[in-house]
Amino acid sequence: MRVIVDIGHPAHVHFFKNTIWNLEKKGHQVMVVSRDKDVVIELLDAYKIPHTVLSKVKQGKIHLFEELFIRDSKLYNIARQFNPDLIMGILSPTVAHVAWALGKKSIIFNDTEHAKIAQKLTYPFCDIICTPTSFKKDSGKKQIKYSGYHELAYLHPAYFSPNPEVLQELGVEVGEPFIILRFISWGAHHDVGQHGIDNKLALIKELEKFGKVFISSEGKLAEEFDRYRIRVPSEKIHDLLYYATLCVGEGATMAVESAILGTPSIYVSSLAGTMGNFSELEEKYGLLFNYSDSEAALTKAVELLKDPELKKTWGLKRATLLRDKINVTEFMVELIESLPGKKSGVSVSAVSDESYV
Incomplete structure (x- = not known):
């Protein structure tokens, strides 16, 4: 063909x-x-x-x-x-x-x-x-x-195996808590008129209390956020998501990727609740949380980060999902x-x- x-x-x-x-x-x-x-x-x-x-x-x-x-x-x-x-x-x-x-x-x-x-x-x-x-x-x-x-x-799992070597590029030890944030440009045809995280700086400062924060951004970052930018090759992002403690973001794809990899995922967008895969990942598997309100999302993030068994619990949820799919x-x-x-x-x-x- x-x-x-x-x-x-x-x-x-x-x-x-x-x-x-x-x-x-x-x-x-x-x-x-x-x-x-x-x-x-x-x-x-x-x-x-x-x-x-x-x-x-x-x-x-x-x-x-x-x-x-x-x-x-x-x-x-x-x-x-x-x-x-x-x-x-x-x-x-x-x-x-x-x-x-x-x-x-x-x-x-x-x-x-x-x-x-x-x-x-x-x-x-x-x-x-x-x-x-x-x-x-x-x-x-x-x-x-x-x-x-x-x-x-x-x-x-037939195609993806996480590589912990990527953590060295970020200066993170295996087992050390860290959080990934995903910001998008809202330029896609289906994103016009939509919005996500309101106060990005306040979110970062609160999450930093629980571990290092790294940002993946679709567009150019404001100067105040540049020191948080993920500086590893783009093809290694899934390794980082696998080892991350939490992912919070406006991007739909990365939110689902994190959930599937067994990393707690919080999706913050005015589009929350409109997509079936997100609803299923939240309601059936408990791997992802959907919020249109930034404050509510931050409250959930803090709640999750206080759980010492967080990654273990999500690993079990991931296993259930993989058996079904x-x-x-x-x-x-x-x-x-x-x-x-x-x-x-x-x-x-x-x-x-x-x-x-």
């Missing part, structure tokens, strides 16, 4: 990397197209994944539509030459548009219920919509549900390889309960 993968966000690199490598090992040809956003290019280069940059992100809603036109145009020309059997991405209108225009198959992965504009621009043109079983919206006949999360495509990369590869012979536009029936739900 010939497959094009669209990478538009740092989390997409992690989500697709194992699938890309597995497909290539099986003899399939994979082309990757990318978007210059945050550390996307840095990650792809670190993993030695060849890619073609379609666009560079700009701030402002109007630029999102300008960029969409550029990406559609460039990918159309690339796909005409590459002649793929399949184009796939995470809620990528460009993937759906180009595949539809060229009569190719497309798979869209999505775990963000509130990304309504992107869904309206994408769903009518794609063949398959893959969502976690926790996804709160019915996406119709094109939808395939699987018992997992995007983050399990790269944090499942599938190897998402394995699901992706099997789904992709099942497509040859199926006509574009034809819905693919849900995979067997035994395998994926």
Whole structure:
């Protein structure tokens, strides 16, 4: 098979990397197209994944539509030459548009219920919509549900083993408490008009009473926060999350990553409660807490940090989650390889309960 993968966000690199490598090992040809956003290019280069940059992100809603036109145009020309059997991405209108225009198959992965504009621009043109079983919206006949999360495509034990050596780069000892904060730029189409942590400095000062504080930031940090910036290669962030005592942040992806890795996670956003994976991680597994109020989030953080058995307890919760969930990369590869012979536009029936739900 010939497959094009669209990478538009740092989390997409992690989500697709194992699938890309597995497909290539099986003899399939994979082309990757990318978007210059945050550390996307840095990650792809670190993993030695060849890619073609379609666009560079700009701030402002109007630029999102300008960029969409550029990406559609460039990918159309690339796909005409590459002649793929399949184009796939995470809620990528460009993937759906180009595949539809060229009569190719497309798979869209999505775990963000509130990304309504992107869904309206994408769903009518794609063949398959893959969502976690926790996804709160019915996406119709094109939808395939699987018992997992995007983050399990790269944090499942089959693919991830934590490396404690990264702690030396931060000057942290094994077992020493430390907290990771995640700030985002709120520039994504589904983040416009939303907000997160109100008083970042007050939060830092309170958390510092319990351990060292490190910040991962999507955008440029204010000078007063720069000394807290995590200064390790981006591909090592999951090792840090695994060993962290607590993660507090505005970023949805890192919040889920932390929870899946067995690190208590507090998600602070006006979007709290809108996404099914977050609700499930809180209500069913108790691994993550959702707050729209910063003060309430800080109170919960302090409560957790006072618990000497915190990491042990979360390790047990993580084990329960892993018993319930599938190897998402394995699901992706099997789904992709099942497509040859199926006509574009034809819905693919849900995979067997035994395998994926």
